[in-house]
Amino acid sequence: MKTTNLCFVSDLSQHLGETVCLRGWMRAMRSSGKIRFVEFRDGTSTCQCTVEASKPDAFAALEGCGQESSLTLTGTVREEARSPGGVELSIETVEVHQQAMEYPISRKEHGVDFLMQHRHLWLRSPRQGAILRIRHRVITAAREFFDQRGFTLIDTPIFQPGAAEGAGTLFELDYFGSPAYLAQTGQLYLETAAMALGKVYCFGPTFRAEKSKTRRHLTEFWMIEPEIAFVELEDLQELSEEFLLHVVASVLTHQQAELEELGRDVGALERIQAPFPRLTYSEAVELLHSPELHAKLETELAEAQDAVAQVKEELSQKEQQVSQVTKAWKVEKFNQEIQELQDQIRELDRWIAHQPAHIEDAKTFQWGKDFGGDEETILSRQFESPLIVSEYPREVKAFYMKQNPDDPRTVRNLDVLAPEGYGEIIGGSQREDDLDTLLARMREEGMDPEPYQWYLDLRRYGSVPHGGFGLGIERTVSWICGLKHIRETIPFPRLMGKMTP
């Protein structure tokens, strides 16, 4: 498409006084008789454009254009205090590519179900755009981190013959008459590549058939997994720390505008610093049992009750204000805010109601159990930086994790828990590199070693200490963006019972 002086909205302010051409979509149009205001977006940003009746062709061209009509606009750029953003395009000519009518997503509030059914259009909204840009930054920063350290990208297969972990969580499919499964990790293959190239990573989709309907789960998500020869648990702890610091710093450097669009508390991200707190599983259990923690949880409970009182105060103020408002849509806006406050109160109340049970669970937590979401939340909320928990009981972890030489009850693994209660974003381990120990462990799990001969070969031919971890992209994005639900972190989320669009 031939255009002259093509320009993007994001750098409009560098073209003051010039005649430029913008291509994009109409987000909204307001009219005041002889002047029309076009809110215009082109994928980089949004700006206000105006056209006056003194330009009859351009003025008429916008007639009948609904929200999301596609347009090419030419006009002059000028400073304008009355325009949001301070810059405005005075339109000279309008080319309408397509007149859109009755765009389903209005600028009012919508329910989640409706938005999810219109996910293909929902992506056009500013908030979703901001999340997708941050997702891109997280992925770019993650790859950059490993690339700069001499890692080689290895693509592991998505069709896989069996499970690395529990088989019940895999999607089974028919592979020319034989059962096959969608990958839930590239790890076993990655280990072979680490023995070939030393430092490797994979980045791809992974699939879990878990029937989880929560704000933290997808059935299809993306994971980046490094795997390194000649490393032990302590090296992995350090690597995961440097890795997360790099990703967070990169987002803070490049995506301030997006974090602001999302209303993210940037301070919480800025306060993250090395060294991250490190606890062994046993220390974490001790922490759960400690009276200091219980006292702190009691304090949190009291604070939450104060918070409820505060929100209720705010609520009654709003309810008073609403009676003085006459415009119907403003009343409705107030009602929406009131609704939100009531939701907040309900959530806090639920948290308060469960808190005694949480404290009790923490007190009575038994060594040997895996941490549930509640324990993870309690632990990670004690720190401002991500928390590294290592050396879990062997029974609750996968067969390939290296047995702890100092304590055969535990393995040399690590989980990294994001702050603010976002839970596990990294899971990994040093791998069992001794053939006999690994075989014994597989027998313990009732696994047939036969299909794993290729994997066991790594322990026969030049075995070395090695390990790696996996970072869930969506959980990381969810945490960095401060989102309530993981479904907004991926363009087309796959959830239990949801495949379209």
Next chain:
RNA sequence: UCCAGCGUGGCUCAAUGGUAGAGCGGGUGACUGUUAAUCACUAGGUUACAGGUUCGAGUCCUGUCGCUGGAGCCA
């Protein structure tokens, strides 16, 4: 799989068991500085579905389906 909550115009929501309504969005018209513009007029409904109770059901009861959140499992 289990527990809880919710299904009313395209969207967001109202409606003591008694005539189904508002705002937004759509359409028509007015307005040269709008910021979810404003104002006037207008079209739009088998209240998720199937039974039941009742003189009368959007509202009460039973079942089905769908959605949402949580548990378990996990990144």
